Amino acid sequence: MLDLCLSNCKIVPENITRYIGVDGGKIVSIKRTPISAGKNIDISGNIILPGLIDAHVHMRDPGFTYKEDFRTGTEAAAVGGFTTVLDMPNTKPPTNTVRTFKEKINIAKDKCIVDFGLHAGADDPTEIKELAKLKPASFKIFMDLYDDDYLMDLFCEISKIPEINGSKPIVSLHAEDKEIVERCTKKFKENLNPIIYANARPPYAEEVAVSKAIIMANKYDLNVHICHTSTGKSLNMINSAKKNGINITSEITPHHLFLDPSYLDMFGSFAKTNPPLRNMSDKVNLIDLCKADIIGTDHAPHTIEEKKDNIWNAPPGIPGLETALSLIMTGVNRGKISFGDVRRLLCENPAKIFNLKNKGFIKYGMDADFVVVDMKKRDVIKPENFHSKAHYSPFEGKKVRGLPIMTILRGEVVMYDGTVFEANGKYVYN
Ligand code: NCD
Ligand code: ZN
8 A cells, every 4th residue: 555645636737636545765656546555645636746846045154053954944945935955065064175064064964854955056167077976966166256257267267076976067147247336336335225225236237147157058058057047138048049059058036036026115135135026027927937947036034233334334145045936826816827937937947957857747756745825715914924034025025825734745734824844855866
């Protein structure tokens, strides 16, 4: 007899009802008729998706655990329907050496309640080759921190890494041009009106960085992933590069999709993020979703005290794990987003791009990771209820319809109706 049967699961976009058998944490059967198992969970005709994968989170652990840690961050993930998170390297110490990478795996193993992988920092060229052997999800480079010569050196260094298990390393890029950002910031820095922040890091700062990324991806034959692509133009540039045979992928965040600079007016520094929120005419839009490869939240928590500071001093970043799916499902309910895009952008493509072999699909042999969504359930976004330590959000007060009600990690329920249960998150690249 199997461990578990999930009954009456509505699988979308196919719109079929199935019984899913789980054994040893894996999907072992998908049938039209009931499956006998030690335990049965009736999904009652609700939507089931593969557990969501967030390829862009900042868990702040170690070093900034007053903002977030692997425990609270993965609780937020479970509440939001995410069963795998890929953590960014800008911690203290940064995850840019073999030693700090191994240390972070150990910290995360003890605290995570969903599965995790780690991006590595690429800013120590002497470590890159050895770091690659530990299978980082990617090498992350913040283009806004380095000049072109240094960026070229880093790309060149990464291009020398031999393939690991048949795949070339991926370079994840924060694509904003350092020189443009510095020049524009200087110009506006006297102005304390939060809305000015969008001008300090203008769309062309991103688009110039994306074009440099395309040139470097071509020159060094690398796989490049553009994090938080915020303008429609950047997305088009990435897609034409793809057509020309360049290995490049794009990520969109819910805040760049749903918000604009008027939220800087309303929420001040709490809506400050890099790249900044974009004007209606520049921003990525719902109709662009078909051109994007993944949705990542860029869950970037800070403390309320830090975010209360003025627009220049407050740190950039918005927590996103607990709001992403309900915002997106609200779009589905309004007929603006398709279930197919949700599954592609939040499950299948993140698994394919970041080599998560057992994740992202409801198929025989895959990890039994699921999120169950009640498409009728309504809520109002209330940051005070977040499991994340960051109790703020520019989405505060937004009405949403379509909520994650259950998250299952390798056959175990880790979240039900907002309550989180104990679970052992595993490192996904073993
Ligand atoms: C990120 C953070 O807080 O770590 N913030 C953000 O606004 N996206 C860092 C970054 O990506 O610049
Ligand atoms: Zn980020």
